[in-house]
Structure formats: C-alpha cells, structure tokens
Amino acid sequence: SALTQPASVSGSPGQSITISCTGTSSDVGSYNLVSWYQQHPGEAPKLMIYEGSKRPSGISNRFSGSKSGNTASLTISGLQAEDEADYYCCSYAGSTTFEVFGGGTKLTVL
Amino acid sequence: EVQLLESGGGLVQPGGSLRLSCAASGFTFRSYGMSWVRQAPGEGLEWVSAVSGSGAGTYYADSVKGRFTISRDNSENTLYLQMNSLRVEDTAVYYCAKRGCSGFSCSMDYWGQGTLVTVSS
Numbered sequence: 001s002a003l004t005q006p007a008s009v010s011g012s013p014g015q016s017i018t019i020s021c022t023g024t025s026s027d028v029g030s031y032n033l034v035s036w037y038q039q040h041p042g043e044a045p046k047l048m049i050y051e052g053s054k055r056p057s058g059i060s061n062r063f064s065g066s067k068s069g070n071t072a073s074l075t076i077s078g079l080q081a082e083d084e085a086d087y088y089c090c091s092y093a094g095s096t097t098f099e100v101f102g103g104g105t106k107l108t109v110l
Numbered sequence: 111e112v113q114l115l116e117s118g119g120g121l122v123q124p125g126g127s128l129r130l131s132c133a134a135s136g137f138t139f140r141s142y143g144m145s146w147v148r149q150a151p152g153e154g155l156e157w158v159s160a161v162s163g164s165g166a167g168t169y170y171a172d173s174v175k176g177r178f179t180i181s182r183d184n185s186e187n188t189l190y191l192q193m194n195s196l197r198v199e200d201t202a203v204y205y206c207a208k209r210g211c212s213g214f215s216c217s218m219d220y221w222g223q224g225t226l227v228t229v230s231s
Contacts, residue, residue, distance in 0.1 A: 002154075035217035037155070044205060044224060045147075045155065050217035088155050092215065098169040099145075104154040 003028065003089055003102035010108040016077040019105045021089030022070060027100055029070040033092035036065060036074045039104075040085045048087075049074060076107070084109045112136040112220040114206045119225030126196050126229070132189040132206030132222055140164070140184040143209035145218055146191050148202035148227075158204070159191065163212035174200075196229045203227075 004022040011017040021034065028034055034052045037045035047056050049065035052072060062077045072091070076083055089102040118130040132144070146158040159180040160169045168180050179192040189206055203226050207218035 033215060033217070037218075039155075044221040045218075046221070047217055047219050050210065050219070056219060086154075090155075090157070090217070095169075098160065098171075098214070099157040101147075101155045101157060 003091060003100055005087075005089060005102035005105045007103070008106045008108065010110055011076075011079045012110045013079050013081065015079050016075060017079065017107065018076075019074045019087055019089075019107070021072040021074070021091075021102050023072070023091055023093075023100070024070055026097070027070075027091040027093035028067065028072050030094070031092045032067070034065070034067060034072040035090045036063075036072075037088045037090065038085045039088065045088065079109050081109050083107060112208060114208060114220060114222035116204065116206050116222045116225040119204065119227045121228045121230065122196055123231050124196060124198055124229055127192070127194045128196065128227060130191040130193065130204055130206075130225060130227070132191075134187045134189065134206075134208070137208065139182075139187040141212055143212060143214055143216070144180075144182060144189045145207045145209060146180060146189075147205045147207055147218070147221075148200075149205070149224075150199075150202040153202075156202075160209070160214055161189070162214065167213070169214070193227070196227075198229050201227060201229045 036049040145160040203224040206222040208220040210216035
C-alpha cells in the first residue's frame with residue numbers, strides 16, 4: 001500500500017513546515033531507506049533527502065528529514081517562494097513489494 | 111554531469127506494445143542500479159520496476175508484473191522498458207531514474223525528464 005501523506009500543507013515565507021509520511025512496520029519502520037522528492041509542475045522529481053536524514057550535495061540545509069517508528073518527516077525551515085512544489089516520500093519495502101511512494105503533498109507558500 | 115534521456119513514448123491502442131529507452135551519460139552506467147517510475151496525469155508517483163547494475167536482478171510492481179520487462183545494455187549505456195498488453199491505466203509519464211548504488215538499497219538520485227505513454231483507442 002502507498003505511504004500516507006497529507007494532501008496539502010501551507011506556510012508563510014520564513015516559517016517552518018513539516019510533512020509527515022506514515023507507513024508500516026514492513027516499510028518505513030523496518031528500513032532506514034526513506035527518501036523525499038520535490039517536484040515542480042512540469043518538471044522531473046528531484047532528490048531532497050535520502051536514507052531518512054541525509055542531504056545530497058547542493059541541497060539547502062533548510063531541508064531536513066527524520067523518522068520515528070513507522071512515520072518519517074520532512075521539515076523545511078525558512079520557507080521561500082521557490083519551495084512551493086509537490087513533495088513525495090518513498091521507502092524501500094523489502095524484496096516482495098520493493099518500493100512504495102506516498103501520495104504526495106502540495107506545499108503552498110502563502 | 112549525469113544525464114538521462116528517455117524516448118519511445120507515444121500513443122498506442124489497448125493491448126499493444128511499446129519499448130521505452132533511456133540513454134545515460136555522465137556516470138559509470140554499469141555500476142548503478144536503475145529504475146522506472148511513472149506518473150499518471152494529475153496523479154502521484156508510482157514505482158514501476160528496477161534493475162541492478164549488472165542486470166541480473168530485477169523487480170516489478172504488481173501492477174505491471176508479467177506485462178513489462180526491464181533490461182539494460184551496459185555496453186550502450188541504455189536502459190529499456192518493454193511494455194506489452196498495455197492498458198488504459200498504464201497511461202502516464204514514464205521517468206527513468208538512476209539509483210545511488212549498484213543494488214537496490216538506495217534512493218533514486220537522478221531522474222530524466224520523462225516520456226509520455228498514452229494508451230487509448
């Protein structure tokens with residue numbers, strides 16, 4: 001089954017927001033392999049966080065990830081207009097299911 | 111610079127076949143796993159398939175198992191997705207993605223721009 005994300009979140013410039021991603025003990029809870037992707041309209045997804053909390057080179061430290069039990073979270077601090085996008089979480093889910101995405105969260109910067 | 115360029119998308123009738131290609135450059139292709147991910151119009155991302163760097167290991171989503179085949183040509187730095195028995199619900203933009211390791215225990219760190227597959231009569 002797909003991971004559960006809120007359909008939308010919003011925040012004002014400079015504020016912080018957190019997007020949750022709830023899975024099960026078969027995916028998020030069992031592996032430290034949650035990644036987060038940002039997608040602007042009409043563009044390809046972009047990796048923002050991998051292995052739960054690591055940032056690829058070039059990704060702002062305003063983006064951070066964490067996990068507690070079966071729920072992973074993406075926090076964006078110091079919101080900027082360019083952060084407005086869709087965000088997807090993804091988790092490895094073992095050799096049977098392999099990989100599952102969340103349904104996506106639309107972030108609106110007010 | 112990592113580049114992934116998909117091709118082969120188009121309009122196909124239900125029950126038809128299509129082969130997608132993804133030309134890779136800017137990295138040692140054979141050393142990394144690769145995946146296909148799709149996105150139906152207005153919908154979220156759906157993982158479709160993955161292949162290890164050597165090509166020996168492959169995985170498929172239940173929704174495409176038995177109909178789609180992932181493969182790679184490491185001499186040509188190209189990833190493929192053979193899609194048979196296509197259904198209307200396979201309509202989507204198909205993205206090629208590089209994985210961050212040779213196997214599967216890692217994220218998809220680079221993505222192509224996608225190719226649109228439309229299944230319709």
